[in-house]
Amino acid sequence: MSEAFPGMPPPPPPAVPRLSSVVVLYRKGEAGVELFWVKREKALAFAGGFYAFPGGKLDRADATVPMRGASGQAAALRVAAARELFEEAGVLVAEGAERLGEEQVRELRRALLEKRCSWAELLERHGLALRAEDFPEAGRWVTPDFAPLRFDTFFYLVEVPAYARAEWWPGELSEATWVTPAEALARWQKGTALLHPPALHAMRVMADFTEEAVARERMLHPPHCPDFISQRIEFQQGVWLFPLRTATLPPATHTNAYVLGNGELLLVDPGADDAEEVDRLLAMVEGLMEEGMKPRALLLTHHHGDHVGGAGRVRERLGVPVWCHALTAERLDVPVDRVLEDGEVVELAGSPPQRWRVLHTPGHARGHLCLVDELTHSAVVGDMVAGMGTIVIDPPEGDMGQYLAQLERLRDWPVTTLYPAHGSAIPDGPGKLREYLHHRAVREALILEAVSTEGSTLAEVVERAYTDTPPFLHLLAERSALAVLLKLEQEGRVREDSGSYFRV
Helix, strand or coil: CCECCCCCCCCCCCCCCEEEEEEEEEEEECCEEEEEEEEECCCCCCCCCCEECCEEECCHHHHHCCCECCCHHHHHHHHHHHHHHHHHHCCCCCECHHHCCHHHHHHHHHHHHCCCCCHHHHHHHCCCECEHHHCCEEEEEECCCCCCCCEEEEEEEEECCCCCCCCCCCCCEEEEEEECHHHHHHHHHHCCCCECHHHHHHHHHHHCCCCHHHHHHHHHCCCCCHHHCCCCEEEECCEEEEEEECCECCCCCEEEEEEECCEEEEEECCCCCCHHHHHHHHHHHHHHHHCCCEEEEEECCCCCHHHHCCHHHHHHHHCCCEEEEHHHHCCCCCCCCEEECCCCEEEECECCCEEEEEEECCCCCCCCEEEEECCCCCEEEECCCCCCCCCCCCCCCCCHHHHHHHHHHHHHCCCCCEEECCCCCECCHHHHHHHHHHHHHHHHHHHHHHCCCCCEEHHHHHHHHCCCCCHHHHHHHHHHHHHHHHHHHHCCCEEEECCEEEEC
């Protein structure tokens, strides 16, 4: 089960984007241009584990700070950019900052981060003035509407002043350093540095840097970005994520289709049953075809409706074969051209080529498949885990014992980045899998404790074991609780008699 069902609340509306600012800080040296990039702490709700540039959301107080040469929102956004650059990189871009010594700058940064003074107070107290000319515009990007947190972000291209020194301090950032665009792009290609579309675009532009004005002009006009929303999300080379609006379980509103490859393309899970949604995906694929790429096949991770809804339309439009596991093929209305088995390798020609290992991972669905890239160990994992929401194990299709065994298998493979069906990419794949296994173990203990020796119904078990779950989700909780009880029964720790469960 991953589709919505009667009685569920309606899907939430798209989140309203919050205004934010980002600074692409650069310097010129013997090695050419370098950018100061940061890695966001993996626990952060937005873009945790991704590489980015210094920045953050607009604070209400930013509108009260003077910005010479600008007014209104344009001024406030630059104020935020200057503040975030100082907080995250220690670079104070302001008139008069050249008078301050390095240790004095560090103390001011500490005072701001520890909230011993406000940004406005810090600037006024030390005779510093912010100037709009120091923060030239370099693009605007809006987070797509599938994300639970969205930002309307304005970018600024800033050359580090001669007097300033960028420094990383632990906190919301797990690392920060100078990097050449070529080095950053090489890591993106290898899957060891995930980049959102704005950061990827900036790196590509700065890799060809000649002068700031030319770079800014290119950064202001990224390709494939109507209304400032990227239509191509490629967190690592050759793995495109394309969220499609589907009738899935809230809080998710979309199911991710994936396009894999750098020449030959493998399409995964076009789940929308709305023709317009599927046509958006097809438009992206056809754009890649115009660039010389070629669709090879359509792969379905499992049979649930929010994963296969557009399969027929994609098959017909692109003329590609459908691949899936045999147990999935039995449940589909579209013809299946190739049955995949555990351990097979799907090879995709291209530059570079890709080899995806097929893993049969039953538990959520009997025919569930995952794909693991043999070079980067990134994994397309369908409904094994989720970047948002939860995974329901619904008997008899779902089997909790099998599901847990497959989580352990993925953890030990090992995998790196996980690409789930719902939510964004998960950079720390092993950490997420350990988190899932721990959560399931805790829940199993609660369910076992909720079973009395005198007998308990399924509803009674749910009421006792899911006190942290809203009542409207108890129908879902019953399905997963039943899966746990069946597992405990197989292990001889619980027995069932006439609809009641007894602890053994």
